[in-house]
Amino acid sequence: MQLSGIPVLTIQEAQALNAPPETALGLPGRAYFAKDFYEAERRNVFAAGWMGVGFASDLKESGATKAISIAGWELVLVRGQDGLVRCFHNICRHRGMKVIEGSCTVKNLRCPYHSWTYSLEGKLIATPAISGVRQNESPGIDKDGLGLVPVRCEQWFDVLFVNIDGDAIPLKEHLRPAINRIDRSFDLSEVQQGSGGRSGKFAYAANWKVILEGSIEDYHLPFVHRAFDHSTDYLTEDGGSVYAGFSSRRTVEEAIRRYETENKGLQLPMMPKMLKSGVTESLALFVFPNTVLSCGPYAISTSIIVPTGPESSEYISTTNFVKEGTGDDYAQLRQKNADYWVEVFGEDEPIWETVQALSHQREELGLATRFSPHWEKGLHLFQRYLADKLESRRVRDIEAIEPSDA
Ligand code: FES
Ligand SMILES: [Fe+2]
Incomplete structure (x- = not known):
């Protein structure tokens, strides 16, 4: 495939991004609207790996x-x-x-x-x-x-991935670090694939990275979402060039309160192993560039962020519930769970679209992204992954166009 080698980040910007999260300067405003940047992502990120x-x-x-x-x-x-x-x-x-x-x-x-x-x-x-x-x-x-x-x-699981340039390593090999991480805490055989039906398709007037970055941190939870508090036990999940994300742990009682999965005395069944241990875990892995594996005590959701233009995206999602919770008895509770997530995403939407609208001024004013060193390490890892991917391709392209004398 012909790759163009568009310079999208300056060397100084790439260096500033590679500093520790507390001092790093993240992506500039134009990363969220410029056609050149989107075109570089389209070919060098989305077409050049598994999406x-x-x-x-x-x-x-x-x-x-x-x-x-x-x-x-x-x-x-x-x-x-x-x-x-x-x-x-x-x-x-x-x-x-x-x-x-x-x-x-x-x-x-x-x-x-x-x-x-x-x-x-x-x-x-x-x-x-x-x-x-x-x-x-x-x-x-x-x-x-x-x-x-x-x-x-x-x-893999219920998710279909494609590799447009045809050069990627086999999918399961590529996903191995993410699969191993999920297997450490979750048993995929405890859920029924495709059982939840569609939990949503949302369209946003925002670049795909605004959606991803708005989901890959728990920093904003109590400030934006009615239902959520900060997790006291919150860890960054670092999957190198394959994924980043976070995990949190809470007791069964705390999980029941948090996820509103109870209705008229009926309780959506939890992962049997977690119920037995009394400790639940939530794990959100953002498999680069656009797939979200969201594992919780009741279900594993798989979501895809779909870039539809430099300033527009869709988010599609399915939920795979714990097998015991897939019968008709639980249909109302599954619906309640889906409605709950629609409400959560509804709370994010005006924030994401305002951040998007202001990205143009951010570029004019030279205002780079900054990071919370506690909550946003995963976000920083994502931006570093993206910059590396754009840069390594660009260098390869320039070498391909201008072979050295050696
Ligand atoms: S048959 Fe003519 S364009 Fe497809
Ligand atoms: Fe949110």
């Missing part, structure tokens, strides 16, 4: 398809006859129409413009009327070479 794009539980049967627009890439996810989910660039090989819009279940993928038709595995299978009325073949059109362009797609 979360959707949930396998949304594509239940063979023929289920879903169009995804993420970081300027138009993709389509398709579950094939063999049960595997594949991903393709959602661009017709004829004259570039988008093949699939929205979500649907189909027998094959038919372009709405001139009806070129692809199998669920992406093979071009029909070119109706290409050589005239009822003349469906053309000797110069070799169908074998005109399938939809595949994108590497792998699944």
